[in-house]
Amino acid sequence: MSFPASRGRRLRKTNAVRRLVKETRLSPSDFIYPIFVSEVITKPELILSMPGVFRFPVKEAAKEADRVFKLGIPAVLLFGIPKEKDDRGLRSLQSDGIVQRAVAEIKSLNPEILVVTDVCLCEYTSHGHCGVIVDGEVDNDTTLDILSAQAVSHAAAGADIVAPSDMMDGRVGTIRHALDENNYKNVAIMSYAAKYCSAFYGPFRDAVNSAPGFGDRQGYQMDPSNVSEAMKEIAWDIEEGADILMVKPALAYLDVIARAKQKFDLPIAAYNVSGEYSMVKLAAQSKLGDEKQLVFEILTSIKRAGANIIISYHAADVAQWLSEQR
Ligand code: PBG
Numbered sequence: 001m002s003f004p005a006s007r008g009r010r011l012r013k014t015n016a017v018r019r020l021v022k023e024t025r026l027s028p029s030d031f032i033y034p035i036f037v038s039e040v041i042t043k044p045e046l047i048l049s050m051p052g053v054f055r056f057p058v059k060e061a062a063k064e065a066d067r068v069f070k071l072g073i074p075a076v077l078l079f080g081i082p083k084e085k086d087d088r089g090l091r092s093l094q095s096d097g098i099v100q101r102a103v104a105e106i107k108s109l110n111p112e113i114l115v116v117t118d119v120c121l122c123e124y125t126s127h128g129h130c131g132v133i134v135d136g137e138v139d140n141d142t143t144l145d146i147l148s149a150q151a152v153s154h155a156a157a158g159a160d161i162v163a164p165s166d167m168m169d170g171r172v173g174t175i176r177h178a179l180d181e182n183n184y185k186n187v188a189i190m191s192y193a194a195k196y197c198s199a200f201y202g203p204f205r206d207a208v209n210s211a212p213g214f215g216d217r218q219g220y221q222m223d224p225s226n227v228s229e230a231m232k233e234i235a236w237d238i239e240e241g242a243d244i245l246m247v248k249p250a251l252a253y254l255d256v257i258a259r260a261k262q263k264f265d266l267p268i269a270a271y272n273v274s275g276e277y278s279m280v281k282l283a284a285q286s287k288l289g290d291e292k293q294l295v296f297e298i299l300t301s302i303k304r305a306g307a308n309i310i311i312s313y314h315a316a317d318v319a320q321w322l323s324e325q326r
Pocket of ligand 1: 118119120121122123130165166200201202203204205272273274275
């Protein structure tokens with residue numbers, strides 16, 4: 001490159017030229033918006049560890065889903081907070097369970113909203129683990145039966161996509177089989193394929209009260225040091241019938257997203273998790289940076305790394321900001 005023939009600044013001069021050569025653009029269609037729906041409250045309740053995020057009763061959850069859909073966000077991801085927990089998480093299977101009721105309510109309010117449900121036991125078990133405990137350990141194969149029954153009950157309520165986040169082995173195949181057997185062939189699976197054992201889930205566990213009562217999740221969630229293992233997990237889930245593959249968390253795992261995108265031809269989703277969200281909110285509150293700029297930079301980096309879909313608590317704000325931008 002001979003100076004001064006090449007000058008990068010020519011294409012950075014004005015807002016118009018910068019817009020013209022922009023390589024990565026966020027759109028409301030990129031996003032899935034997570035919603036917490038609770039059986040224990042009668043009006044929306046702010047989650048203290050996640051500034052700006054609420055737990056909603058069923059009716060209000062549906063209204064919130066409709067609000068974000070009207071901002072251009074195609075899908076919501078539901079997490080349930082049940083009234084009662086037990087050692088097997090059986091409240092998660094009932095047709096009048098919190099997620100099942102929320103799915104039905106959203107669909108009756110606006111059937112166009114794409115409804116994704118988190119399939120896991122940790123919100124429903126008294127011990128907070130993502131599976132059933134046998135002999136002091138989270139038992140893989142016993143857990144699979146409950147997870148697939150849960151996925152079928154979400155489908156029966158009207159869910160379009162089920163998203164298993166438990167990290168048991170073989171769950172995608174087992175759930176696919178159960179859905180097909182029950183005639184839910186067109187319900188898709190978004191698998192939390194590469195889900196790391198991360199400290200960034202802290203605020204979420206506070207939101208749904210799912211911190212493990214003993215031990216930790218290292219026996220089933222992935223070691224943050226590993227990336228080849230993530231490719232193996234993704235390949236297994238594709239073989240078992242996953243339709244969308246997720247990497248989670250997002251920001252500390254951009255390399256994993258980039259590799260997954262290069263290696264596989266299915267849509268890649270990235271989960272910009274609760275800890276990533278709350279860090280930005282608290283930083284902005286402390287005037288360490290401008291919230292909107294921080295959010296755009298982070299979410300753009302996730303898309304630039306290769307994510308086709310971003311799950312983010314910032315999504316509603318971003319859709320609003322995009323609609324105001326010219
Ligand atoms: C498990 C689940 C978790 C999250 C999504 N699904 C928590 C965990 O694995 O402990 C975390 C999401 C977030 O931090 O935003 N059902």
